[in-house]
Amino acid sequence: MIEDKNPQRTPLSELGEFKLIEHLTEHFEVKQQSTIKSVGDDAAVLNPKGQIVVTTDMLVEGVHFDLSYVPLKHLGYKAIMVNLSDVCAMNAIPTQVTVSIAVSNRFPLEALEELYAGILHASKIYNVDVVGGDTTSSTSGLIISVTAIGEVNEDNVVMRNGAKPNDLLVVSGDLGGAYMGLQVLEREKEVFKVNPNTQPDLSMYSYIIERQLKPEARKDIVELLAKLEVKPTSMIDISDGLSSEIMHLCKQSNVGCDLYENKIPLDPQVISTCEEFNIDSTTIALNGGEDYELLMTISQEDYPKIKGNPNLTVIGYITEPEKGAHLVTRAETKIPIIAKGWKSFNSETE
């Protein structure tokens, strides 16, 4: 909670918009060759090699994040990651981002400095330039809108529509962690409400809490695929949940698939926390969302190149469209996959 951490509170109105932007972006350095002109003019000027990909995402306080347990620095980091993840899902390397924020006067300058520290940290680690943005006031809450740009050789772009029957369904990392991390944080928030003096020990949930608060875009997987000389036939990032993303790939590629429940990669902390919360771990992996792993389809002939790689797990295969999309359970029954993913307009729908 911001008030506790930041005894110094400088009102935003003390600076005005131009000085605020100048102040917040003063530590940003240009790292990419393709960035000709960064912040400071009407627009940034870029000189990309090859094709570019462009994606944008908006995070809204009270909808996508809860500042009572999300530190602003992590939020800044995550706002960049969710966009870089989309760039990576095109098999592209992220190069530039723009960051716009709308913020109410209840935030002091120090809060925005925290937010930008997270953005700066992400841009350094992922070697992307923050080339523009907008800072404005809002009537309530905090809204962050990021646009990310990436570069990719024309021949290497991977879309959602290239999956073919017999292709392998492959996922990076493990699933369900971000959702279970959120469950732990929500529970602790309720405990805190009842007794603000409790000091929770969350060390046994460290991995899943980090998955929720500080997700990583799998740029390393894009680099790994290039090194292995594997070009997926289709790819998507897992932001809404495995089932939802599988349905996107199947629909846009006009194929079906068989997904094997016993192949879905789960971290032991996800399994133990699911047991503690008495939730089925497969349901969480299918519908949890926010894992920001990459789901891809790979031609059978590329299997030897990825076999045994600890970063990539084969979880099923693509079938003819008339067969539909199914989960093959541990009991070897087939049930249709339904996209349940996270939705922000969910007041009256699931």
Added chain:
Amino acid sequence: MIEDKNPQRTPLSELGEFKLIEHLTEHFEVKQQSTIKSVGDDAAVLNPKGQIVVTTDMLVEGVHFDLSYVPLKHLGYKAIMVNLSDVCAMNAIPTQVTVSIAVSNRFPLEALEELYAGILHASKIYNVDVVGGDTTSSTSGLIISVTAIGEVNEDNVVMRNGAKPNDLLVVSGDLGGAYMGLQVLEREKEVFKVNPNTQPDLSMYSYIIERQLKPEARKDIVELLAKLEVKPTSMIDISDGLSSEIMHLCKQSNVGCDLYENKIPLDPQVISTCEEFNIDSTTIALNGGEDYELLMTISQEDYPKIKGNPNLTVIGYITEPEKGAHLVTRAETKIPIIAKGWKSFNSETE
């Protein structure tokens, strides 16, 4: 007011996020050669020729617009324009935009359709592709975040920092209209509050109200400059007000300037409305903002090419930096220019 105009109200929750985006973007066509893949994947894929410029702007309900007198269709149009204007200010031609909106559940689907009708209209007239975006819910109000991309030959990029002493200070169109249009709309809102049955006759303010509600980005000026073979030495768009933009050019080019009060182009409707409101028209032209005209500096040797062109007015000239930036009044006194432009964090500053 939305409720009056749209008797049909479909809750957003009836569609869910994916179907909502599909529905809102179904009429968007790809027009630009450089758009390889538009909406529908993790990111858009572009194949720009030459360099690109990237800019982003956020419009927030209650800060940048008031839906009690701004029709949603106009708002959609304006959200695109303010970004295209920044692209034009780099001497670039706008090619693509992404549009993200956060919207509270009080807006029915029909309201978003109106907003997107304005976005579609702008994209058609300006020949830009809407290649991506994000649609999410907000806890209050409407927020629109647009990112615009433009293409420009490397040699033609114009930044803010190239003005040289003796260059001419030139502005497109006329100034102050958007601000005076806002004054009229604000006044009518107050009248409406007192007597909701009044039907105001605003025909005598039609130009200035249109300047406020439906501004245009001066893409035609970028095309005109190319045709005249004039490359400005510096350029900026007038979003915050002439004085503020002049100060940006002077600061970033390290020069001074003399601006002649009697040269500032004003529409007769601006002059008459200023008289009616008992406001000084020069003050409005200097500080009003939202005119989205282009302010540029042009080398003396290019003067014959622009002389007499009705779209371009010479309003002063650039001086050595030590002379500072001054307004030369009608009474031929020199007063320093102070950037007063519009600020969104203005609760405690000017």
